[in-house]
Amino acid sequence: MVLEMQEGRIKVKIKGLWACSLLVLGALAFAGHMPAQSGNADKITVLNPAAASKMAKRAPLCPRLSSLEGKTLYLVDINWGGPDAAYSVYEEMKDWFAKNIPSLKVVIKRKRGPYSQDDPELWKEIAQNGHAAMVGISG
Amino acid sequence: MSRHARALEQLNIPTVAGAGSNIVAYATGYDFLYSNGMPIRYVGFPFPVAGQPKEVHHRYVFEGTDQVSGKAIMQAIIDALTRPLAEKEKISGDPPEAKPEPRLLPPDTEENLQRLFKEKDWTDYLPITLPTEARVAAMLKGTSRKPDEIVKTINWPGGARPLTVEKAAVCAVMAGARPEYFPLLLALANEVPFGNSTTSMANMILVNGPVRNQLKMNSGGNAMGPHNEVNATVGRTFTLLSKTVGGLHANVTTWSSLGSNLQYNNLCIAENEEELPEGWDPFHVQMGHKRTDSVVSVGTGWSYISSVGEVQRSYAAQLLIRDYMRALSGQGGATIVMDPTVAALLKDTQGFKTKTELSQWLAQNVEKTVASFFGNGVIATFAGSLALQGLEPYATWMKAPPETLIKPFNVKNINVVVVGGKIQTTWFVTDFRLGRGVLIDSWR
Numbered sequence: 001m002v003l004e005m006q007e008g009r010i011k012v013k014i015k016g017l018w019a020c021s022l023l024v025l026g027a028l029a030f031a032g033h034m035p036a037q038s039g040n041a042d043k044i045t046v047l048n049p050a051a052a053s054k055m056a057k058r059a060p061l062c063p064r065l066s067s068l069e070g071k072t073l074y075l076v077d078i079n080w081g082g083p084d085a086a087y088s089v090y091e092e093m094k095d096w097f098a099k100n101i102p103s104l105k106v107v108i109k110r111k112r113g114p115y116s117q118d119d120p121e122l123w124k125e126i127a128q129n130g131h132a133a134m135v136g137i138s139g
Numbered sequence: 140m141s142r143h144a145r146a147l148e149q150l151n152i153p154t155v156a157g158a159g160s161n162i163v164a165y166a167t168g169y170d171f172l173y174s175n176g177m178p179i180r181y182v183g184f185p186f187p188v189a190g191q192p193k194e195v196h197h198r199y200v201f202e203g204t205d206q207v208s209g210k211a212i213m214q215a216i217i218d219a220l221t222r223p224l225a226e227k228e229k230i231s232g233d234p235p236e237a238k239p240e241p242r243l244l245p246p247d248t249e250e251n252l253q254r255l256f257k258e259k260d261w262t263d264y265l266p267i268t269l270p271t272e273a274r275v276a277a278m279l280k281g282t283s284r285k286p287d288e289i290v291k292t293i294n295w296p297g298g299a300r301p302l303t304v305e306k307a308a309v310c311a312v313m314a315g316a317r318p319e320y321f322p323l324l325l326a327l328a329n330e331v332p333f334g335n336s337t338t339s340m341a342n343m344i345l346v347n348g349p350v351r352n353q354l355k356m357n358s359g360g361n362a363m364g365p366h367n368e369v370n371a372t373v374g375r376t377f378t379l380l381s382k383t384v385g386g387l388h389a390n391v392t393t394w395s396s397l398g399s400n401l402q403y404n405n406l407c408i409a410e411n412e413e414e415l416p417e418g419w420d421p422f423h424v425q426m427g428h429k430r431t432d433s434v435v436s437v438g439t440g441w442s443y444i445s446s447v448g449e450v451q452r453s454y455a456a457q458l459l460i461r462d463y464m465r466a467l468s469g470q471g472g473a474t475i476v477m478d479p480t481v482a483a484l485l486k487d488t489q490g491f492k493t494k495t496e497l498s499q500w501l502a503q504n505v506e507k508t509v510a511s512f513f514g515n516g517v518i519a520t521f522a523g524s525l526a527l528q529g530l531e532p533y534a535t536w537m538k539a540p541p542e543t544l545i546k547p548f549n550v551k552n553i554n555v556v557v558v559g560g561k562i563q564t565t566w567f568v569t570d571f572r573l574g575r576g577v578l579i580d581s582w583r
Contacts, residue, residue, distance in 0.1 A: 043246040047270045049261050049309045049383035053298030055234035056176030062151045065221050073220075074152075078140055081189030082519025083527060086157075089188060092200040096213055112528050114521045115140065123143075127150035132220045135143045136157030137188050139337065 071131035072105040073097070076122065078115040078135055086137040093134075111135075141166050141175040148177060155219035159186040160206040161337070161394045165296075169392050174297025178228050180219040183207040189516055243272075256313075260388045263378055263403055267313040278308040281321030282582060290328045293385050296335065296392050302328055302384045307376075310383055314375040315368075323350055323435060324376050325582035330437040330574070332385030333378060333402055337394050338517060341401035343438040343474065343571040344374055344408070345556060347423035350433035350579050351409040358409035360560025363476075363567075365404075374407030377437075401443065406571070408558050414479035415557050416486040419494050422556055426575045433579040438474060438554075440571035442467055450564040455489050456481050457500060460568055464505045464548070467570040468515040470522070472552025473501075474573055477566035478559030494555040502550040510541035 065071060075090040087110065094106045107130065111119045115138065126133050140156050147154040158166065160183040167181055183206030185199050205215035247255070252269055256262050268274065279286055286305035293300045307328045311321060327344065334340030351358055357367035365371060387393045412421045423434040444463050450456045460475060467473055475497075477485075491497040513519050513536070526533035536545050554573050559565075 042248050044249060044252070044269065044271055045246045046244055046252055047272065047275050047305070047309045048240055048242060048244050049256075049270065049306060049313065049379070050240045050259070051293075051300035051302065051306055051384045051386075052237045052240045053173050053300055053386060054237050055172055056174050056297065058230045058232055058234055059145065059149070059177040060229045060231050061178060061180070061224055062148045062153055064153050064223055067221055068217060076143070078143060079524035079527070080140075080520055081187075081516060082513070082523050085189040088193060089184070089196045089199060092193075092197050093213070093216075096200050100213070101217075110524075110527055111143070112524075114524045116142075117524075118142070118146070120146070123146045123150055123152075126147060126152055130152060133144075133147050133152050133154045134157060134216060135140055135147070135154060137184050138140050138158040138162045139187055139189060 281318035332381035348433035374404035436576035438571035469547030
């Protein structure tokens with residue numbers, strides 16, 4: 001069998017009966033690589049490896065502030081990435097707030113312990129002395 | 140971090156969390172739905188934050204944009220604290236019922252099912268053995284435990300998914316394991332899922348005791364290579380369990396920056412207990428188990444460094460091990476994996492009568508500079524925060540001049556494991572920290 005381009009179309013010349021046989025064999029081989037058809041005899045049943053996940057109980061956010069004017073904002077470094085990561089960004093943020101919302105008091109704090117460790121004492125301090133908070137910054 | 144924000148919100152403090160966009164996607168997606176339950180407001184900081192000079196931090200704040208909303212970052216922070224709540228942010232109470240996972244998948248052709256398992260990310264993208272009912276039933280014959288018994292509930296990273304004996308059997312079949320391996324696999328299932336960290340963690344699986352020889356595990360020549368069915372399929376089962384029941388999927392619940400090729404097999408090895416020098420106890424005996432116990436231990440770590448060549452008379456093995464251990468972070472610990480010939484040299488020519496004596500020598504002699512120690516991000520994050528809290532020895536180390544030499548490894552966390560075929564006097568230093576181990580026989 002020979003494929004030739006002729007006036008934009010493919011012209012097929014079949015040379016001899018042996019080529020026809022090859023064509024048939026080729027088609028069969030190609031069929032063997034096609035996805036199996038939908039006959040039930042070819043279908044199998046398998047077990048599902050996945051397990052269902054339980055969703056978490058929902059909790060709402062607390063109401064937002066009307067503005068940050070005259071408020072106290074805590075910037076809490078959770079210690080992700082070491083002592084020169086979030087803390088350094090927070091210093092820049094404090095500068096930005098001083099220029100843009102001068103009535104806002106900004107307090108930078110490092111949380112106790114590694115980033116996943118709770119710090120109830122700090123949360124209590126913020127609840128007593130602050131109006132809003134940012135926690136971060138994880139990468 | 141979402142938990143810290145949640146704690147503050149519950150004290151009536153409007154809070155915004157800042158993170159890289161990958162963490163934001165995780166926190167507002169999977170973590171919100173299956174773990175935290177509160178729709179924390181996040182801003183996506185430009186990345187990276189750690190390691191950047193001050194002028195870059197200045198630019199992030201004064202010129203940067205929120206990677207989530209596209210707004211100026213400072214405006215996004217103000218909005219998160221002042222924009223009134225949407226109705227969906229006020230929802231409380233019980234969540235909808237979890238979508239059940241049917242025990243059986245709809246019947247389909249083998250080819251389509253192989254494709255489905257890949258589309259669901261239930262495989263390691265190598266062909267699996269499909270878990271037909273007959274194959275899973277045969278696997279379950281490897282234990283006396285009931286199929287619906289819960290081996291453990293996997294709650295990391297949230298979701299409380301029950302890992303049952305039958306689910307373990309499904310993954311064992313998928314990995315190509317045999318029913319006689321199943322008690323070992325059930326013991327191993329107690330340690331699922333694999334290490335999951337942006338830092339590209341990995342795991343090591345170590346088997347000790349009579350089960351090694353009963354199953355014909357390879358603890359000799361080429362034990363760490365792809366040359367043994369048990370080592371290969373046990374290690375692979377750990378990965379498949381972690382991805383299926385463990386629910387660990389790239390960019391959904393795992394965010395390793397590079398990932399680790401070790402997660403294909405998890406360095407699954409057995410200790411060559413028969414070739415231990417006299418006085419050197421098998422690892423599980425060091426951990427308090429009986430010599431006749433069969434135990435599987437899993438360690439978490441990152442790094443794996445080869446000695447490359449054989450031991451030289453001019454520079455004893457412990458000296459080069461010491462040198463190479465300086466490259467490890469010092470976080471957690473170290474496991475030295477050595478050929479029996481190295482162990483014999485260390486005992487016979489260097490006088491280390493036990494593994495513990497070698498561990499003690501290494502703890503005393505592996506030194507790093509303070510600058511190098513805290514120069515590692517994981518150390519800076521964990522030991523650094525403890526130092527700032529005033530905890531010793533980290534507080535003193537952090538205050539010391541940068542070139543001060545410290546000894547960061549604790550003798551209790553330096554393990555020695557003997558593996559290999561006595562073909563060359565080679566060894567690996569790794570930073571895997573092995574756990575005490577799980578008894579296998581109780582899972583028969």
